[in-house]
Amino acid sequence: MRTSWADSVDNSASENAATAASDSSGLTRPTRSTYVLPHLRNRQPPSTDPPDRLHSVPSSANGRVGFGGPTTGLCWPGGSRPDLGRAAHNGSGGGRGRSGWSTRNGGWDRGREHEANPFVDDDNAEQAISEQENTGINFEAYDDIPVETSGDTVPPPVNTFAEIDLGDALNQNIRRCKYVKPTPVQRYSIPISLAGRDLMACAQTGSGKTAAFCFPIISGIMREQYVQRPRGARTAYPLALILSPTRELSRQIHDEAKKFSYQTGVKVVVTYGGAPINQQWRELERGVDILVATPGRLVDLLERARISLQMIRYLALDEADRMLDMGFEPQIRKIVEQMDMPPQGVRQTMLFSATFPKEIQRLASDFLSNYIFLAVGRVGSSTDLIVQRVEFVHEYDKRSHLMDLIHAQKESGMRGKQSLTLVFVETKKGADSLEHWLYVNGFPATTIHGDRTQQEREKALRSFKSGKTPILVATDVAARGLDIPHVAHVVNFDLPNDIDDYVHRIGRTGRAGKTGLATAFFNEGNSSLARPLADLMQEANQEVPAWLIRYASRTRTSHGGGGGSGRNRRSWGGRFGGRDFRRENSFNRAMDYHGGAKGSGGYGFSGGYGPGVTSAWD
Numbered sequence: 001m002r003t004s005w006a007d008s009v010d011n012s013a014s015e016n017a018a019t020a021a022s023d024s025s026g027l028t029r030p031t032r033s034t035y036v037l038p039h040l041r042n043r044q045p046p047s048t049d050p051p052d053r054l055h056s057v058p059s060s061a062n063g064r065v066g067f068g069g070p071t072t073g074l075c076w077p078g079g080s081r082p083d084l085g086r087a088a089h090n091g092s093g094g095g096r097g098r099s100g101w102s103t104r105n106g107g108w109d110r111g112r113e114h115e116a117n118p119f120v121d122d123d124n125a126e127q128a129i130s131e132q133e134n135t136g137i138n139f140e141a142y143d144d145i146p147v148e149t150s151g152d153t154v155p156p157p158v159n160t161f162a163e164i165d166l167g168d169a170l171n172q173n174i175r176r177c178k179y180v181k182p183t184p185v186q187r188y189s190i191p192i193s194l195a196g197r198d199l200m201a202c203a204q205t206g207s208g209k210t211a212a213f214c215f216p217i218i219s220g221i222m223r224e225q226y227v228q229r230p231r232g233a234r235t236a237y238p239l240a241l242i243l244s245p246t247r248e249l250s251r252q253i254h255d256e257a258k259k260f261s262y263q264t265g266v267k268v269v270v271t272y273g274g275a276p277i278n279q280q281w282r283e284l285e286r287g288v289d290i291l292v293a294t295p296g297r298l299v300d301l302l303e304r305a306r307i308s309l310q311m312i313r314y315l316a317l318d319e320a321d322r323m324l325d326m327g328f329e330p331q332i333r334k335i336v337e338q339m340d341m342p343p344q345g346v347r348q349t350m351l352f353s354a355t356f357p358k359e360i361q362r363l364a365s366d367f368l369s370n371y372i373f374l375a376v377g378r379v380g381s382s383t384d385l386i387v388q389r390v391e392f393v394h395e396y397d398k399r400s401h402l403m404d405l406i407h408a409q410k411e412s413g414m415r416g417k418q419s420l421t422l423v424f425v426e427t428k429k430g431a432d433s434l435e436h437w438l439y440v441n442g443f444p445a446t447t448i449h450g451d452r453t454q455q456e457r458e459k460a461l462r463s464f465k466s467g468k469t470p471i472l473v474a475t476d477v478a479a480r481g482l483d484i485p486h487v488a489h490v491v492n493f494d495l496p497n498d499i500d501d502y503v504h505r506i507g508r509t510g511r512a513g514k515t516g517l518a519t520a521f522f523n524e525g526n527s528s529l530a531r532p533l534a535d536l537m538q539e540a541n542q543e544v545p546a547w548l549i550r551y552a553s554r555t556r557t558s559h560g561g562g563g564g565s566g567r568n569r570r571s572w573g574g575r576f577g578g579r580d581f582r583r584e585n586s587f588n589r590a591m592d593y594h595g596g597a598k599g600s601g602g603y604g605f606s607g608g609y610g611p612g613v614t615s616a617w618d
């Protein structure tokens with residue numbers, strides 16, 4: 001019978017302890033595996049299993065059951081988190097440096113020999129260029145950024161990575177990534193997460209949210225020297241789950257997380273639809289600490305009892321507003337609430353996105369316990385790095401307009417290479433047809449959308465990233481999260497119906513402090529977007545054409561002053577992509593405010609997240 005990597009570590013440890021029935025914290029530990037019938041495997045674990053034991057640990061000040069108490073400063077509290085079922089780590093409690101760091105003895109040291117170096121083989125030259133450019137990140141662009149936090153006792157932010165006790169191995173990887181200092185969302189969210197707090201974080205596109213949730217998870221797992229996992233025959237027991245809405249984004253998060261966890265002993269595995277499931281099974285059987293997944297494939301694996309969530313300590317939802325909108329919510333609820341994942345308050349939950357409509361915040365709060373809301377502003381910050389243009393273009397003129405833009409782009413291409421242009425369209429058919437037309441007209445283009453096979457999607461993305469086909473025509477499947485260096489221009493050939501989708505789309509350029517250009521084709525068909533678009537551009541100090549303002553005021557009048565309709569009836573936080581909805585609900589707890597001027601408007605009305613079409617997604 002095969003056992004997982006984690007199991008083999010645990011097996012050898014428990015075998016050494018022979019029939020030991022308790023660990024150093026006096027908690028009972030199962031000494032032999034018990035066969036569980038597949039149909040019973042996803043039930044709540046028996047009372048001796050670790051997650052149940054967590055319930056017996058008293059609540060701490062932060063409201064988290066079983067968490068070893070709030071930290072002072074940024075270091076882990078002395079001793080282990082009793083909720084983890086690991087032997088106490090020997091840290092000095094608040095001390096820095098090596099003490100207390102797990103070497104994850106045994107298992108990974110063996111596995112490490114085979115651990116490919118993710119810093120050398122990844123996209124080769126492309127990787128090298130983007131790494132070089134990380135050193136040139138325009139941090140000045142972040143200096144005046146407004147940041148708002150709300151919630152009970154918010155841990156203070158840090159200014160440097162050195163102030164945070166992330167552990168030597170992870171620090172080494174941060175250096176390898178050429179991250180010199182934390183971005184604003186990292187400065188605030190990492191201390192919050194390291195203190196064990198739940199978090200809802202709203203920060204601009206391209207501002208480093210992936211590292212913001214990966215670092216605390218990796219660091220937390222590294223600190224846990226020993227985890228007793230049930231010895232389920234072929235079931236994997238990850239300690240952390242990162243969910244994202246698309247396959248490509250899951251792969252990207254996996255690639256990043258592998259870099260951050262290189263030689264830490266923390267094993268990251270990805271699973272998503274459209275790829276052979278057997279291969280993913282085999283990978284899972286070799287052991288997994290952090291599982292990155294799309295919801296559909298994960299539900300499949302849970303139902304087949306290939307994965308159990310009973311050991312989950314950390315849950316992160318990237319693009320959380322998208323994950324909780326109508327397209328995904330039932331699947332997410334199933335994963336988080338109806339399988340065997342420990343409840344909120346026991347696990348630590350982190351939700352990240354660039355946009356957080358209030359209705360979605362309300363839903364999301366079901367998953368969180370006494371959480372902190374963090375908003376890192378848009379205006380006066382990285383969104384300003386994207387020059388936004390909007391042109392009035394009739395449907396029949398769109399192609400020739402696009403051709404003009406691409407010609408202009410070609411002329412301004414750097415190093416003799418055409419810079420990358422990402423063109424968003426509404427439908428899969430429209431994507432294929434536009435790609436064909438571009439190809440016929442001599443423009444090297446490729447396309448990515450939900451009707452293409454996963455292989456085709458991945459090939460298209462590679463070809464675009466490498467510059468072989470410098471034009472990518474995409475549906476919204478490429479709108480969120482994808483971090484493609486050198487995207488100089490985003491063209492909204494068809495505007496989306498939802499202003500939040502617009503924000504994510506244009507965020508594919510102007511990443512990590514770099515500049516970018518976004519052009520939108522607007523016509524009568526987009527009237528409902530006129531007002532939110534005009535407001536957004538104004539907030540980002542962009543030039544708003546007079547005709548768009550006229551359109552915007554017309555929609556304002558026709559909607560009785562409410563402005564926008566359907567999905568666009570959202571209460572944005574003015575300078576932010578979202579603001580804590582608890583404020584409107586007479587949430588009278590301590591509010592901390594850092595930097596920037598307070599409350600500059602927003603749309604001034606709440607909620608109304610209407611139904612939307614989500615066909616372009618997984």
Ligand SMILES: Nc1ncnc2c1ncn2[C@@H]1O[C@H](COP(=O)(O)OP(=O)(O)OP(=O)(O)O)[C@@H](O)[C@H]1O
Pocket residue numbers: 134135137178179180181182183186203204205206207208209210211353354480481482483507508511512
């Ligand atoms: N501290 C840092 N220093 C330099 N570069 C960084 C730092 N943190 C992240 N980056 C780089 O910034 C880029 C954007 O990061 P990331 O993809 O995590 O953004 P994001 O906030 O998740 O964006 P989106 O909202 O579009 O998903 C990446 O190339 C990443 O490597």
